[in-house]
Amino acid sequence: MSDNLEIPRTNAKVSDPARERSLNFLERIYLPEIFRGMWYTLKQMFQPKFTMLYPEERFEPPAIFRGRPVLVEDEGQERCVACGLCARACPPLAISMQASENSDDPKERYPNFFEINMLRCIYCGYCEEVCPEEAIVMSKDYDLVFESREEAVYDKSKLLVRKEELKDRLEYLREYKNRQFGQFWNFDEENNIHSVRNRDKRWETSLSLVEMIEEQRKQDKQTELMRD
Amino acid sequence: MTQVKQKGPEVTLTPPEDAGNGLKTQEMVINMGPQHPSTHGVLRMELTLDGEIVTKAVPHIGYLHRCFEKHCEAMNDYTKVIPYVDRMDYVAAMNNELGYAIAMERLMGIQVNDRVEYIRVIMAELQRIASHLLALGTFGLDIGAFTPFLYCFIEREKVLDIFEKASGARLLYNYIWIGGLMNDVPADFKSDTAAFVTSFRPKIKELNDLLSYNKIFVERTANVGVLPEKVAINYGISGPSLRGSGVKWDLRRDDPYSIYDRFEFDVIVGKGEVGTLGDCWDRYIVRVWEMEESLKIIEQALDQMPGEGDVQESVPKKIRPPAGEIYCRTETPRGELGYYIISDKSTTPFRIKARAPSFVNLSVLPAISVGSMVADMVAIIGSIDIVLGEVDR
Numbered sequence: 001m002s003d004n005l006e007i008p009r010t011n012a013k014v015s016d017p018a019r020e021r022s023l024n025f026l027e028r029i030y031l032p033e034i035f036r037g038m039w040y041t042l043k044q045m046f047q048p049k050f051t052m053l054y055p056e057e058r059f060e061p062p063a064i065f066r067g068r069p070v071l072v073e074d075e076g077q078e079r080c081v082a083c084g085l086c087a088r089a090c091p092p093l094a095i096s097m098q099a100s101e102n103s104d105d106p107k108e109r110y111p112n113f114f115e116i117n118m119l120r121c122i123y124c125g126y127c128e129e130v131c132p133e134e135a136i137v138m139s140k141d142y143d144l145v146f147e148s149r150e151e152a153v154y155d156k157s158k159l160l161v162r163k164e165e166l167k168d169r170l171e172y173l174r175e176y177k178n179r180q181f182g183q184f185w186n187f188d189e190e191n192n193i194h195s196v197r198n199r200d201k202r203w204e205t206s207l208s209l210v211e212m213i214e215e216q217r218k219q220d221k222q223t224e225l226m227r228d
Numbered sequence: 229m230t231q232v233k234q235k236g237p238e239v240t241l242t243p244p245e246d247a248g249n250g251l252k253t254q255e256m257v258i259n260m261g262p263q264h265p266s267t268h269g270v271l272r273m274e275l276t277l278d279g280e281i282v283t284k285a286v287p288h289i290g291y292l293h294r295c296f297e298k299h300c301e302a303m304n305d306y307t308k309v310i311p312y313v314d315r316m317d318y319v320a321a322m323n324n325e326l327g328y329a330i331a332m333e334r335l336m337g338i339q340v341n342d343r344v345e346y347i348r349v350i351m352a353e354l355q356r357i358a359s360h361l362l363a364l365g366t367f368g369l370d371i372g373a374f375t376p377f378l379y380c381f382i383e384r385e386k387v388l389d390i391f392e393k394a395s396g397a398r399l400l401y402n403y404i405w406i407g408g409l410m411n412d413v414p415a416d417f418k419s420d421t422a423a424f425v426t427s428f429r430p431k432i433k434e435l436n437d438l439l440s441y442n443k444i445f446v447e448r449t450a451n452v453g454v455l456p457e458k459v460a461i462n463y464g465i466s467g468p469s470l471r472g473s474g475v476k477w478d479l480r481r482d483d484p485y486s487i488y489d490r491f492e493f494d495v496i497v498g499k500g501e502v503g504t505l506g507d508c509w510d511r512y513i514v515r516v517w518e519m520e521e522s523l524k525i526i527e528q529a530l531d532q533m534p535g536e537g538d539v540q541e542s543v544p545k546k547i548r549p550p551a552g553e554i555y556c557r558t559e560t561p562r563g564e565l566g567y568y569i570i571s572d573k574s575t576t577p578f579r580i581k582a583r584a585p586s587f588v589n590l591s592v593l594p595a596i597s598v599g600s601m602v603a604d605m606v607a608i609i610g611s612i613d614i615v616l617g618e619v620d621r
Contacts, residue, residue, distance in 0.1 A: 064396040091308040124311040124402045
């Protein structure tokens with residue numbers, strides 16, 4: 001390779017005028033081209049308008065749209081059991097929470113605080129994907145405004161949304177998501193409360209989980225003895 | 229005295245000291261960018277000017293550096309890399325995801341079913357059209373043609389609507405997962421896409437009428453920023469910029485990944501139709517006709533797409549690839565996107581390196597811009613179609 005490749009072959013000083021397309025008479029008088037352009041513009045004027053007058057007219061996203069993640073409020077309280085899966089699945093580490101226990105409530109566990117830093121959130125939807133309780137879902141909100149960084153950290157008061165308002169999304173999730181696991185486990189309202197106590201009506205006592213397992217073992221032994 | 233050696237007549241640029249009227253001139257260094265609207269993001273060009281002629285151009289990058297590789301290593305799961313992959317080339321996120329998914333599948337030995345493959349190919353080609361539309365529109369905008377930009381964006385918007393219905397996002401989809409897709413396409417996906425294909429065909433002709441053969445546009449782009457074939461290959465250019473120089477190289481044809489070997493399509497190359505082979509106009513027109521080829525692929529894929537199939541059939545529950553490494557390359561709208569992944573048998577990637585086409589394509593800029601006017605720099609940057617998110621990663 002003998003030619004020096006670093007050097008450009010043509011530049012502003014040598015353009016090749018021989019290859020230039022010469023204009024014919026009609027093109028030189030310029031008017032037909034102007035009218036062609038005007039005709040195109042005129043045609044476009046009667047096309048349906050494509051844009052939207054945003055603050056007055058709002059875009060209504062479909063159910064599949066991934067907007068701001070929210071916590072589902074079911075009968076006055078959050079569905080969340082503070083298992084921490086969403087925080088673990090979150091790629092930009094936007095979610096933080098602290099679990100707390102309440103033995104009076106059949107759900108037993110709830111998040112003491114639950115915060116999503118909306119400056120970090122990338123709307124990937126992984127939190128919703130991993131949530132075993134359908135407690136965190138993506139809503140349709142897409143225009144978030146904050147005036148400070150502190151304001152951008154959404155706590156439970158901002159995150160909780162009643163499940164009636166999220167009907168679209170919850171229905172979509174039931175229909176499309178988790179098809180793979182759907183054949184083994186169907187999400188339904190009764191399974192929502194993940195407490196071991198509620199699974200089996202017999203166990204509606206105020207025992208702790210460890211005590212319950214011990215209870216179970218005792219019962220198993222008894223049945224074995226009975227069988228013998 | 230600056231001398232530029234030509235193959236044809238030897239051109240001597242005016243020496244800076246002698247401007248003819250006794251006044252002394254000197255070379256001037258100016259910064260183009262990082263806030264310049266035609267740098268497509270945050271690129272700073274350090275231009276050394278002799279009058280209005282560029283004698284040296286040095287691109288400075290890194291304003292959008294987000295530590296992609298370190299981020300990947302910090303993630304405790306391979307799936308968590310996908311949202312970050314989206315954010316590299318943010319106008320062609322589907323193609324980035326596709327490349328990553330294919331690399332991981334090859335590393336893990338996963339076979340995905342046909343429905344997934346077809347949906348992926350359709351998505352990737354739609355994304356290619358959307359990306360090219362943005363590239364062409366903004367290229368015209370840089371040069372001063374505002375109208376085609378808006379028409380291009382209308383068409384791009386229609387593609388984004390299709391994506392939104394399928395994935396729930398308009399720009400950063402997180403749709404193509406390792407071993408499958410996030411969810412199946414909606415029931416009206418096929419009809420929507422077919423409707424788009426039929427409505428888009430005449431728009432290419434419209435774009436050609438409005439912009440491609442426009443006298444002013446041709447004057448601005450023909451014979452400007454000529455990238456000869458050998459230079460392009462030496463610099464490792466890929467994608468439409470390489471094909472604009474007349475090199476018939478397309479990974480979809482030459483190293484077929486996914487199911488690209490099942491489709492009939494042409495590889496568009498530049499021919500030097502209105503100027504020199506490899507000028508800005510050639511790179512532009514390659515993108516225009518590539519959209520037509522993408523439409524062909526989409527049509528064939530829609531015909532062959534199986535109606536049944538679980539899109540999450542082969543999504544692994546826990547992604548733990550065998551120890552090893554892989555380099556996998558795919559053709560994105562900008563060129564060859566390669567992922568080099570090293571796995572140490574854990575759930576965390578040991579290293580992920582992305583060979584970003586924009587970064588490599590940008591490196592040729594100093595070589596092709598010497599000797600051009602400062603106003604032509606805008607055309608040259610626009611024609612190599614870089615996305616700074618991918619250059620800096």
